[in-house]
Amino acid sequence: MSSIAIHQPTAQATQSAGKPYALELRDLRKNFGKTEIIRGANLAVNAGERIAIIGPNGAGKSTLFNLISGRFEPSSGDILLHGQRINGQKPFEINRMGLSRSFQITNIFPKLSVFENLRCSVLWSLGYRYSFWRFLSNLHDANERANELMEMIGLHRKRDTLAVNLTYAEQRALEIGITIGGGASVILLDEPTAGMSNSETAHFIQLIKKVTEGKTLLTVEHDMGVVFGLADKIAVVVYGEVIAFDTPQAVRANARVQEAYLGSSVADQQAGGH
Ligand SMILES: Nc1ncnc2c1ncn2[C@@H]1O[C@H](COP(=O)(O)OP(=O)(O)OP(=O)(O)O)[C@@H](O)[C@H]1O
Numbered sequence: 456m457s458s459i460a461i462h463q464p465t466a467q468a469t470q471s472a473g474k475p476y477a478l479e480l481r482d483l484r485k486n487f488g489k490t491e492i493i494r495g496a497n498l499a500v501n502a503g504e505r506i507a508i509i510g511p512n513g514a515g516k517s518t519l520f521n522l523i524s525g526r527f528e529p530s531s532g533d534i535l536l537h538g539q540r541i542n543g544q545k546p547f548e549i550n551r552m553g554l555s556r557s558f559q560i561t562n563i564f565p566k567l568s569v570f571e572n573l574r575c576s577v578l579w580s581l582g583y584r585y586s587f588w589r590f591l592s593n594l595h596d597a598n599e600r601a602n603e604l605m606e607m608i609g610l611h612r613k614r615d616t617l618a619v620n621l622t623y624a625e626q627r628a629l630e631i632g633i634t635i636g637g638g639a640s641v642i643l644l645d646e647p648t649a650g651m652s653n654s655e656t657a658h659f660i661q662l663i664k665k666v667t668e669g670k671t672l673l674t675v676e677h678d679m680g681v682v683f684g685l686a687d688k689i690a691v692v693v694y695g696e697v698i699a700f701d702t703p704q705a706v707r708a709n710a711r712v713q714e715a716y717l718g719s720s721v722a723d724q725q726a727g728g729h
Pocket residue numbers: 487492510511512513514515516517518519
């Protein structure tokens with residue numbers, strides 16, 4: 456038996472200090488045809504925690520994100536957002552309930568400026584969709600919020616640059632700005648630093664920490680430097696199950712995790728003093 460505490464929440468254990476978990480998976484399963492890909496995943500994430508989901512290729516990490524964000528419907532089990540069951544809800548409904556997922560760059564409008572992209576994401580959350588008059592009254596608030604976001608993601612000097620003309624790293628920063636612009640409290644990021652240089656990655660980890668302060672963050676990540684730099688806790692997914700969920704130190708020391716997945720990359724991290 457491994458030394459790590461594997462989180463297996465029960466029906467009684469859905470509360471943390473009197474509050475519902477920000478996100479909870481209960482015996483979640485997903486089949487594609489006859490093949491079971493997610494095989495009873497359990498996870499309970501407290502509000503404000505930063506979680507990295509790691510695991511070997513094909514373990515089911517993206518499928519978990521697709522289930523949580525409503526792109527796929529679970530075959531069985533439950534997904535709870537702030538204690539509310541969200542199984543079968545549409546992605547936009549889940550988004551309105553406070554969960555936002557970033558896709559790699561696809562949320563960006565390439566022909567709009569940085570400012571316009573951010574303002575679009577803010578306007579949605581302020582309710583522009585309901586009426587033109589409300590839209591006008593919200594415009595001032597939206598402009599202010601878009602300016603704040605621009606400052607936060609470090610793109611204020613690129614205010615009027617069309618998104619298509621930004622560098623790759625700047626586009627990823629804009630993507631993060633758009634993802635948080637709607638005011639969601641639970642943020643899902645899919646390999647946020649993929650394709651970046653080492654120095655861009657280091658900078659980006661700090662940026663993600665800053666902009667997700669006080670929010671709940673789940674990120675699927677392959678880069679162990681990012682995982683150990685960013686995460687309060689690591690969820691290790693192997694063959695459709697969460698085999699460990701604990702602090703980076705505890706996961707790093709866990710024999711079962713090393714055997715199942717991390718192996719030499721963890722040893723390398725330790726040797727490197729990370
Ligand atoms: N829509 C689908 N239909 C059928 N099989 C699928 C579908 N989506 C994913 N799979 C299968 O589910 C398994 C898990 O895939 P998934 O993309 O979730 O893994 P992953 O852990 O994200 O892998 P990677 O790290 O390589 O991105 C794979 O065997 C994949 O082929």
